[in-house]
Amino acid sequence: MARPLRLVGRRLVGVVPVFMLVVVGAFLLLEAAPGDAVDAYLGGIGGGDAAQMAALRAEWGLDRGPLPRLAAYVAALLRLDLGWSTAFARPVLAVVLERLPNTLLLMGLASGLALALGSALGVVCGARPGSVRDRVLSLAAIAIYAMPGFWLGLVLIVAFSVELRWLPSGGMETVASGLRGWDRAVDVGRHMVLPVFALGLVYMALYLRLMRDGMAELWAQDFVRAARARGMGGARLVLRHVARNALLPVVTMLGLQSAAMLGGSVVIESVFAIPGLGRLAAEAVARRDTPLLLGVVLLSAVVVMTVNLVIDLAYALLDPRVGSGTGG
Amino acid sequence: MRSPVISRRHVLAGAAAVPLLPRAARATVKRGGRLIVAADSEPANLNPAIIASNGVFFVASKVMEPLAEASYEGRDGLAPRLATGWQAAADGRSITFSLRQGVSWHDGQKFTSADVAFSALEVWKKLGNLGRAVFRELEAVETPDAHTAVFRFAVPTPVQLIRNALPALTSVVPKHLFEGTDIMRNPANRALVGTGPFRFAENRPGEYTRLVRNASYWEAGRPFLDEIVYRVLPDRAAAANALEAEEIQLAAFSAVPLADLDRIARVPGLKVFSTGYEGLTYQLVVEINHRRKELSDLRVRRALAHAIDRDFVVRTIFRGFASVSQGPVPRNDRVFHAPEMAGYGFSPARANALLDEAGYLRASDGVRFRLRLLPAPFFNETRQFGDYLRQALAVVGIDAVIVANDTPAHLKAVYTDHAFDITVASPVYRGDPAISTTILFQSGMPAGVPFANQYGYANAEVDALIKQAAGTIDDAERVRLYRAFQKQVTDDVALINVAEFSFISVARDNLVGVSNNPRWAVSHWADLGFAG
Numbered sequence: 108m109a110r111p112l113r114l115v116g117r118r119l120v121g122v123v124p125v126f127m128l129v130v131v132g133a134f135l136l137l138e139a140a141p142g143d144a145v146d147a148y149l150g151g152i153g154g155g156d157a158a159q160m161a162a163l164r165a166e167w168g169l170d171r172g173p174l175p176r177l178a179a180y181v182a183a184l185l186r187l188d189l190g191w192s193t194a195f196a197r198p199v200l201a202v203v204l205e206r207l208p209n210t211l212l213l214m215g216l217a218s219g220l221a222l223a224l225g226s227a228l229g230v231v232c233g234a235r236p237g238s239v240r241d242r243v244l245s246l247a248a249i250a251i252y253a254m255p256g257f258w259l260g261l262v263l264i265v266a267f268s269v270e271l272r273w274l275p276s277g278g279m280e281t282v283a284s285g286l287r288g289w290d291r292a293v294d295v296g297r298h299m300v301l302p303v304f305a306l307g308l309v310y311m312a313l314y315l316r317l318m319r320d321g322m323a324e325l326w327a328q329d330f331v332r333a334a335r336a337r338g339m340g341g342a343r344l345v346l347r348h349v350a351r352n353a354l355l356p357v358v359t360m361l362g363l364q365s366a367a368m369l370g371g372s373v374v375i376e377s378v379f380a381i382p383g384l385g386r387l388a389a390e391a392v393a394r395r396d397t398p399l400l401l402g403v404v405l406l407s408a409v410v411v412m413t414v415n416l417v418i419d420l421a422y423a424l425l426d427p428r429v430g431s432g433t434g435g
Numbered sequence: 436m437r438s439p440v441i442s443r444r445h446v447l448a449g450a451a452a453v454p455l456l457p458r459a460a461r462a463t464v465k466r467g468g469r470l471i472v473a474a475d476s477e478p479a480n481l482n483p484a485i486i487a488s489n490g491v492f493f494v495a496s497k498v499m500e501p502l503a504e505a506s507y508e509g510r511d512g513l514a515p516r517l518a519t520g521w522q523a524a525a526d527g528r529s530i531t532f533s534l535r536q537g538v539s540w541h542d543g544q545k546f547t548s549a550d551v552a553f554s555a556l557e558v559w560k561k562l563g564n565l566g567r568a569v570f571r572e573l574e575a576v577e578t579p580d581a582h583t584a585v586f587r588f589a590v591p592t593p594v595q596l597i598r599n600a601l602p603a604l605t606s607v608v609p610k611h612l613f614e615g616t617d618i619m620r621n622p623a624n625r626a627l628v629g630t631g632p633f634r635f636a637e638n639r640p641g642e643y644t645r646l647v648r649n650a651s652y653w654e655a656g657r658p659f660l661d662e663i664v665y666r667v668l669p670d671r672a673a674a675a676n677a678l679e680a681e682e683i684q685l686a687a688f689s690a691v692p693l694a695d696l697d698r699i700a701r702v703p704g705l706k707v708f709s710t711g712y713e714g715l716t717y718q719l720v721v722e723i724n725h726r727r728k729e730l731s732d733l734r735v736r737r738a739l740a741h742a743i744d745r746d747f748v749v750r751t752i753f754r755g756f757a758s759v760s761q762g763p764v765p766r767n768d769r770v771f772h773a774p775e776m777a778g779y780g781f782s783p784a785r786a787n788a789l790l791d792e793a794g795y796l797r798a799s800d801g802v803r804f805r806l807r808l809l810p811a812p813f814f815n816e817t818r819q820f821g822d823y824l825r826q827a828l829a830v831v832g833i834d835a836v837i838v839a840n841d842t843p844a845h846l847k848a849v850y851t852d853h854a855f856d857i858t859v860a861s862p863v864y865r866g867d868p869a870i871s872t873t874i875l876f877q878s879g880m881p882a883g884v885p886f887a888n889q890y891g892y893a894n895a896e897v898d899a900l901i902k903q904a905a906g907t908i909d910d911a912e913r914v915r916l917y918r919a920f921q922k923q924v925t926d927d928v929a930l931i932n933v934a935e936f937s938f939i940s941v942a943r944d945n946l947v948g949v950s951n952n953p954r955w956a957v958s959h960w961a962d963l964g965f966a967g
Contacts, residue, residue: 147846152478159567196625269679276682283645381641382639
């Protein structure tokens with residue numbers, strides 16, 4: 108148990124500078140975009156006069172230069188105060204925490220689908236590289252990988268919501284349904300099916316390819332030949348020796364892709380009207396709500412770092428050689 | 436119209452707006468039902484007395500009521516709501532409102548003239564994003580009894596202007612909840628308390644806002660519906676899909692894009708309405724930076740106007756759901772409309788001749804000069820017209836380079852930094868030239884005020900006409916002055932009015948009472964219900 112703990116400790120120390128970089132980077136990026144929160148607000152409400160605009164800028168602290176504002180933000184952040192969202196007229200923390208569970212659910216289910224289906228089909232392909240089965244599945248995977256997520260989402264909606272009417276076209280759950288407990292869970296589950304597939308299928312295709320290619324290479328390795336020479340064969344050889352070792356790059360990719368998936372969820376959350384972090388980030392940018400954007404980015408950084416930490420721990424279990432060194 | 440299907444629906448929808456038809460239908464409206472409508476935004480502040488915007492009104496107008504609502508058949512285009520009558524004094528210094536009796540706030544308190552006085556003096560006059568200008572000279576509101584409010588103005592104020600402002604700028608707030616508080620941060624700006632047919636029930640951020648029936652509404656037997664749910668659908672395709680899947684029953688404000696209308700109009704059970712928005716007319720306008728040397732020449736500005744084929748724009752970009760603009764006041768305002776742009780017909784030859792005459796000859800590459808063109812990102816159509824304008828100007832030797840921005844960046848570039856040569860804009864007409872039109876032409880506007888004359892256009896005669904009209908209380912004389920004003924700014928080609936457009940609603944065909952007034956989407960919906 109000491110090894111995983113050391114890993115966690117090392118990671119936590121490294122987190123602080125990363126957070127600072129993330130905050131300053133996001134702040135400067137939004138600062139570089141012309142127009143401020145008051146411009147965005149007036150665009151939304153159809154105009155106002157000069158006195159009102161000046162009063163708003165003073166109230167929202169926009170009458171100061173970027174550096175004092177950044178300093179004030181960082182000072183507040185050190186007190187764990189994420190600030191005030193101008194777009195939602197509420198504390199940033201409340202706004203982002205409200206959306207976090209939805210995004211985690213969407214990402215978790217999509218990752219699970221991608222990993223389970225991707226590696227399972229990858230094993231099917233990789234067990235007999237070059238077979239008809241392998242070729243058909245690999246081709247299908249490439250086709251899916253080439254599809255943009257939003258397009259896949261729209262096609263799924265038209266097919267399963269508009270034409271077949273099997274599943275709802277969007278939202279987290281039926282509006283004001285009054286459902287509770289298990290019924291509500293089922294309702295949320297029904298709403299999650301299409302967005303999870305729209306987000307997860309692309310990654311499924313990726314994991315399938317990784318698994319399959321990893322296995323294809325492993326078949327030529329000495330230890331596989333040795334195992335075969337010892338008379339091992341069939342499912343035991345495929346799963347214990349080949350698939351297990353091919354799983355390593357897939358798991359690595361899962362960690363790396365968690366950040367990309369968070370990016371992909373911006374589009375999927377918009378298409379399926381899911382109130383999550385991705386959509387919130389897009390809204391924060393459009394409304395020049397700097398504290399809100401920084402809040403979303405910070406929370407996303409926490410999510411991505413946590414996922415990668417968990418992956419590293421899992422990696423250590425899958426491959427005992429990992430994490431024992433000093434590099435890690 | 437391209438599709439005969441749409442055209443027939445179009446006519447039927449128009450007929451539904453005539454008051455006689457719904458009366459027959461009204462008998463078959465049943466009590467009850469939940470209406471789910473598409474919403475594309477969730478304003479943080481929902482108080483219509485502070486923010487007069489369509490996004491706010493769409494929800495808030497069912498909960499909070501103005502003194503009067505727009506009407507197709509009412510006198511002066513108005514139907515009484517919280518006020519039952521209004522009378523102006525001959526000297527223009529006061530207007531007396533008779534208020535409706537037996538009205539209660541949703542929390543049970545009685546609605547009285549004190550609420551109106553408080554709303555007018557503390558909210559409309561001080562905080563209203565548009566009300567501040569209209570009620571600037573409001574000095575006092577006297578309340579001789581609980582159902583009379585006398586508005587006293589410091590200077591003679593045209594009653595016509597106040598009348599025209601009633602639907603959008605006079606939502607009454609409950610004094611007992613707002614008095615003595617920081618009004619901008621009052622929780623009742625979000626959890627609205629009003630007198631309207633629906634009560635605010637809940638808001639789930641990013642998901643929906645729910646209103647429920649006000650059982651003690653002042654109009655007996657109304658409203659019909661039990662609930663209205665505004666479901667947030669941010670994606671452009673989402674509203675059409677949700678309508679087809681029967682998850683929502685109504686998409687207003689062109690939530691279904693014009694490009695999808697042909698298809699959606701053929702779906703059985705759905706109806707397309709292009710009426711019910713006459714009081715919310717938008718104008719497609721080319722804003723001109725008069726500081727730019729070439730554009731300071733009247734001949735060049737006239738050439739720009741002649742280069743645009745307005746009929747083509749209406750036919751293709753708006754698919755017929757718009758009309759050619761003839762002047763700064765749209766034709767839906769029959770009182771003030773003056774068709775002054777008629778002289779600027781489509782003629783590239785005329786445009787070329789004017790540009791030659793102004794001395795801007797074509798260089799060897801056929802280009803006379805370059806312009807920065809900033810299409811506003813507010814509508815699909817403003818962006819598409821930007822693309823059209825670039826091509827239309829290329830024909831007459833002007834190379835317009837498109838600079839695309841999002842909303843805050845566009846506002847800053849045009850209205851604060853003046854970093855543009857021409858733009859595509861979409862100002863909205865708000866019922867009276869003094870509310871929404873003169874601001875586009877009056878000189879001396881401080882930089883940074885959006886949707887106003889940041890164009891470097893200044894004409895002393897125009898400023899004088901605007902000033903004179905503002906203090907003119909006689910209706911007919913006021914109309915004459917605003918017509919003269921329109922003629923002058925059109926002769927100057929201060930900006931170019933191209934088209935007048937509004938929105939489309941798509942509704943389930945069992946919904947009765949759709950589009951029955953000129954500001955329907957932002958009105959009370961007490962008479963909206965499902966066919967029984």
